[in-house]
Amino acid sequence: MFVPVGSEGKWPVLQAQVHSVERTSDSLDRTIVLVTLLLLSLGIMMVHSASSVVSAAKFHDPFFYAKRQLLWALLGIAAMFWLSDFDYHRLRSLAPKIAVLSFVFLGAVLIPGIGAVRGGSRAWLGIGSFGIQPSEFAKLALILFLAHLLTDYGDRMSSFRRGLLPPLLIALMAVGLIMLEPDLGQSVVIMGTAILMLFVAGARMRHLGMLGGAGLAAFAGLVAAAPYRLDRVTAFLDPWKYPLKEGYQIIQSLYAIGSGGLLGLGLGNSHQKFLYLPEPQTDFIFSILGEELGFLGALTVLFLFGVLVWRGFRIALYATDIFGTLLATGITSMVAVQVLINIGVVTGSIPATGITLPLLSYGGSSLTLMLTGIGILLNISRQAVYPAKIKMNDAK
Amino acid sequence: MxxxxxxxxxxxxxxxxxxxxxxxxxxxxxxxxxxxQSPWLSGKAKQLWSRNIPVQGVRGSILDSSGQPLAYTATALSILAIPSQIKDKVATAKALAPILQMPENVILKKLQRRQLSTYLNPGGRRLSEQVAEKIRSLHLAGIYLTEEGRRVYPYGDLAASVLGITGGDGQGLTGVEKEYDSVLAGKPGAILYYANNKGERMPGEGDDFLSPVNGDDVELTINKSIQEFVQREIERAVAEYNPDHVTAIVANPKTGAILAMANYPTFNPADWRNYPPSTYNHNLAIWQTFEPGSTFKVVTLSAALQENKVNLNDRFYDPGYYEVAGHRIRCWKAGGHGSQSYLNVVENSCNPGFIALGEKLGKNTLFSYIKKFGFGQKTGIDLPGEGTGILFNLKKVGPLELATTAFGQGVSVTPIQQVMALSAVANGGKLMKPYVVQSIINPVTGQVIESTEPTVVRQVISPSVAAEVRSALESVVANGSGGGAYIQGYRVAGKTGTAQVAKNGRYESGHYIVSFIGMAPANNPVLVAYIAIDYPRPKNQPVFGGVIAAPIVGRILADSLAELGVPKSNQGLAKKIRWGDPLTVTLPNFVGLTMKQARDLALQSTAQIRTQVNGQGQYIVAQAPAGGTSVAEGSTVRLILGDTPPAGAIDKTG
Structure with a gap:
């Protein structure tokens, strides 16, 4: 079946079917809503448990982080439901403006006095005690813009220069700005998400392979220039070699997860949150969860993320147009990449990279923008046409 | 695509x-x-979380043979503060200040230290029971009361090198303290708790107090009274002769139990840090090795008698030297002892006579006896840091080495080896393993947990040979060079020794180790006593070596035998009743020598001659009686000093 992609980016084959089936609009993916709310609740609970020691010591209020996380979650849920009702096609016309805005923010945050430094990175635009992270916003903005761009590319994707290169350069520009903060984690997530989108959009495997080769060569160059970098990257293989430096956080994380065992020490009973794991409510929330809730809790979380990824790709698969497909792919890939990197790092499976765990880690920007993305996903799902429903209609 | x-x-x-x-x-x-990985990781994590503050048990006491404590640990309650567990440090300091009578800010400063635990010096150490009770009633977090010990030595330096020293944590570093550390130390307890990364106690985990087990007491074979006699005699010798080192041992020859052991320079174990390390690091009595000199002749004599190579009534002619492999080895007595019985050879400590005995034995037999007597190997005494000594390699022993070994040169031995060898002669031929700890005692019940049984290493010579050697040695004291050790009423047997000290392969001029080893009563010895004085420097006048060490051992034996309640006997040899030839000494010629040269010359001679110096000046210008004159043992020689050496006085060899 070789059907050319239509001028409006609609799926011609589905378009044909649409006439024969009843459009099931306004039926948003309830599974995603349920999974999201479950993860959110689990997250708020774990943020409270993990942060209580730190927040009691710092702010004399064990609920300091939990209260804020709850506030952000409510704000995010509102955004999610509002966007689930907001036709995502209207976002497409806004995509270039949003992209430009995000680059302005990424640039602005680097200017001392405007951007605030936290944890060694100038990554926050401070508004009072709340700070927003332009890189979180940029992730979503870039997904939107790449989806917009690639929707019209079609066969141009076969070309390296005309197909792969322009979106790649845009992503690299964003990554370049983020690396100036510096924030390696966000950069990796953006690059990863962009490449997964390019893969789905039909980039040639040969080109992607070349890209991978170039990446490896660049890394080899960096290592050759400063061999300690290799140690830093391979520290995760034997963190006990550097127990006080590169390996410290991984060791502490493994202690947490390992002492959890199958059933965990019980909610609130983590030892590692007692200042052994730095900032346990953000990047290492999964470690505390593994310690307190054991393998059972960890399995639940990974299972829920698995369901989220599956539903997200299902929406991408049955979206009514290429823009919807690519947008859903981007959002879901972002969630998946962050989950894999975060849990990969805290379990000592991949080199250390700081990134939050979607929906679970503490962080206003991370949480609200994640829920915004899921809101967009829900709107795509609302407009999608599923084969199951086709069959149901056929049966009628 | x-x-x-x-x-x-x-x-x-x-x-x-x-x-x-x-x-x-x-x-x-x-x-x-x-x-x-869970068990492994959670184990490592628990190690990370748990804090363990060790609490020592009370160290056991070291007692003398009659149960008097020579070293014990005095305990008192002290405050142990764990700063990280104290939330409100200001309030804690405020509460403690009046009770401990310390300024609040001083306590606060200590509580703010970044340490696992800290004592609150000085007010928080060794608290009275009332103060401790007041602190207990406050129930302050992070403030613990622990028993803290301090080692006390009621008799100062008494038996210091046997007792040894303990380090800052109460651990034994030398002596019995080290050898029996595990017995004395008991088992430490601990304060255990789970902590966060700042060391603060994790809530809801509780803490554990593992109470320590106190150490057991160790009862020594050391007899406090005899040890005191020995140290008194050492002090006296030091005052008189200003030597580098002095070493003395008193042993029970039947068991190998050490009744006294002392060294000079010594130290007070209570503040050993104020002494040079050489004083407390080495117990000279078991560590120092040197040429034994004539005391070693006992080994040669025992071997010759056991092997039937000699009869003490056989005659031997000493022309003043003995020719071995083309070398003339001189007798210490110029001109020689002439014709004498072998008993006289022993009494006179005549080198040529012993060379002859060595030749009769042959190197294999002589060396097998040396080894059987325990030389060249550790005695196995229950003290750390024992020396081994050095013997000639048997393959390299030629006639010359055999000759010098036979009279105690060219071998290197420790004092304890000599004492045990002589003990074998004393007890009927059995080499015993020496020991200083008699038993291990439960300090609460007084029950003996472990007791040392005498250990026979081997039978070296037969009881009859041993008895024959003893009677010869008794005759040495009664008639010969050991006269200074003679005690009226106690039968003392013994042997003098004078050895020149080699440094870097050469004999050092003027550096002698003068020693005496004796036993009493000679027919059935209950004591063996030994003293070695390293580099005696007589202050005023030349002193003959023979009058330095022997009298000391005589006094030690007399006091010790009385202390032990050994009855006096009249069956011993009367002094000065000569067997065979009357014993005379040919005086050396001192004329023309400086005082220093005269001192060295006198020291080399074991003759029982006293000196009396008249006049002033650098040189000895005259002496009476003159050099070369034969005089009876016990005579006095007068030396006249002047500023210029007399002309023609060149014959310094006398």
Whole structure:
């Protein structure tokens, strides 16, 4: 079946079917809503448990982080439901403006006095005690813009220069700005998400392979220039070699997860949150969860993320147009990449990279923008046409 | 390649599968960490969380043979503060200040230290029971009361090198303290708790107090009274002769139990840090090795008698030297002892006579006896840091080495080896293993937990030979060079020794070790006593070596035998009743020598001659009686000093 992609980016084959089936609009993916709310609740609970020691010591209020996380979650849920009702096609016309805005923010945050430094990175635009992270916003903005761009590319994707290169350069520009903060984690997530989108959009495997080769060569160059970098990257293989430096956080994380065992020490009973794991409510929330809730809790979380990824790709698969497909792919890939990197790092499976765990880690920007993305996903799902429903209609 | 919906969908499915596979991989990874690795990781984590503040038990006492404590630990309650457990440091300091009578800010400063635990010096150490009770009633977090010990030595330096020293944590470093450290130390307890990364106690975990087990007491074979006699005699010798070192040992020859052991320079174990390390690091009595000199002749004599190579009534002619492999080895007595019995050879400590005995034995036999007597190997005494000594390699022993070994040169031995060898002669031929700890005692019940039984290493000579050697040695004291050790009423047997000290392969001028080893009563010795004085420097006048060490051993034996309640006997040899030839000494010629040269010359001679110096000046210008004159033992020689050496007085060899 070789059907050319239509001028409006609609799926011609589905378009044909649409006439024969009843459009099931306004039926948003309830599974995603349920999974999201479950993860959110689990997250708020774990943020409270993990942060209580730190927040009691710092702010004399064990609920300091939990209260804020709850506030952000409510704000995010509102955004999610509002966007689930907001036709995502209207976002497409806004995509270039949003992209430009995000680059302005990424640039602005680097200017001392405007951007605030936290944890060694100038990554926050401070508004009072709340700070927003332009890189979180940029992730979503870039997904939107790449989806917009690639929707019209079609066969141009076969070309390296005309197909792969322009979106790649845009992503690299964003990554370049983020690396100036510096924030390696966000950069990796953006690059990863962009490449997964390019893969789905039909980039040639040969080109992607070349890209991978170039990446490896660049890394080899960096290592050759400063061999300690290799140690830093391979520290995760034997963190006990550097127990006080590169390996410290991984060791502490493994202690947490390992002492959890199958059933965990019980909610609130983590030892590692007692200042052994730095900032346990953000990047290492999964470690505390593994310690307190054991393998059972960890399995639940990974299972829920698995369901989220599956539903997200299902929406991408049955979206009514290429823009919807690519947008859903981007959002879901972002969630998946962050989950894999975060849990990969805290379990000592991949080199250390700081990134939050979607929906679970503490962080206003991370949480609200994640829920915004899921809101967009829900709107795509609302407009999608599923084969199951086709069959149901056929049966009628 | 065309981008078709089918391609996009295929890629979506591939990507989904890959991502789900990755998530499944992470599930597997987490499962592995939480099941297989969990015991290991949680064990390591617990180590990380747990804080362990050791609490020592009370160290056991070291008692003398009658149960009097020579070293014990005095305990008192002290405050041990764990700063990280104290939330409100200001309030804690405020509460403690009036009770401990310390300024609040001083306490606060200590509580603010970044340490696992700290004592509150000085007010918080060794508290009275009332103060301790007041602190207990305050129930302050992070303030613990622990028993803290201090080693007390009621008799100062008494038996210091046997007792040894303890370090800052009460651990034994030398002596019995080290050898029996595990017995004395008991088992330490601990304060255990789980802490966060700042050391603060984790809530809800509680803490554990493992109470320590106190150490057991150690009862020594050391007899406090005899030890005091020995140290008194050492002090006296030091005052008189200003030597480098003095070493003395008193042993029970029947068991190998050490009744006294002392060295000079010594130290007070209570503040050993104020002494040079050489004083407390080495117990000279078991560590120092040197040429034994004539005391070693006992070994040669025992071997010759055991092997039937000699009869003490046989005659021997000493022309003043003995020719071995083309070398003339001189007798210490110029001109020689002439014709004498072998008993006289022993009494006179005549070198040529012993060379002859060595030749009769042959090197294999002589060396086998030396080894059987325990030389060249550690005695196995229950003290750390024992020396081994050096013997000639048997393969390299030629006639010359055999000759010098026979009279105690060219071998290197420790004092304890000599004492045990002589003990074998004393007890009927059995080499015993020496020991200083008699038993291990439960300090509460007084029950003996472990007791040392005398250990026979081997039978070296027969009881009858041993008795024959003893009677010869008794005759040495009664008639010969050991006269200074003679005690009226006690039968003393013994042997003098004078050895020149070699340094860097050469004999050092003027550096002698003068020693005497004796036993009493000679017919059935209950004591063996030994003293070695390293580099005696007589202050005023030359002193003959023979009058330095022997009288000391005589006094030690007399006092010790009385202390032990050994009855006096009249069956011993009367002094000065000569067997065979009357014993005379040919005086050396001192004229023309400086005082220093005269001192060295006198020291080399074991003759029982006293000196009296008249006048002033650098040189000895005259002496009476003159050099070369034969005089009876016990005579006095007068030396006249002047500023210029007399002309023609060149014959310094006398």
């Amino acid at each position: 065309r981008v078709t919906p089918r391609l996009i969908r295929r890629r979506l499915v591939i990507l989904l599968m890959c991502l789900l596979a990755a998530i499944a991989g992470l599930i597997g990874r987490v499962f592995y960490i939480q099941t297989v």
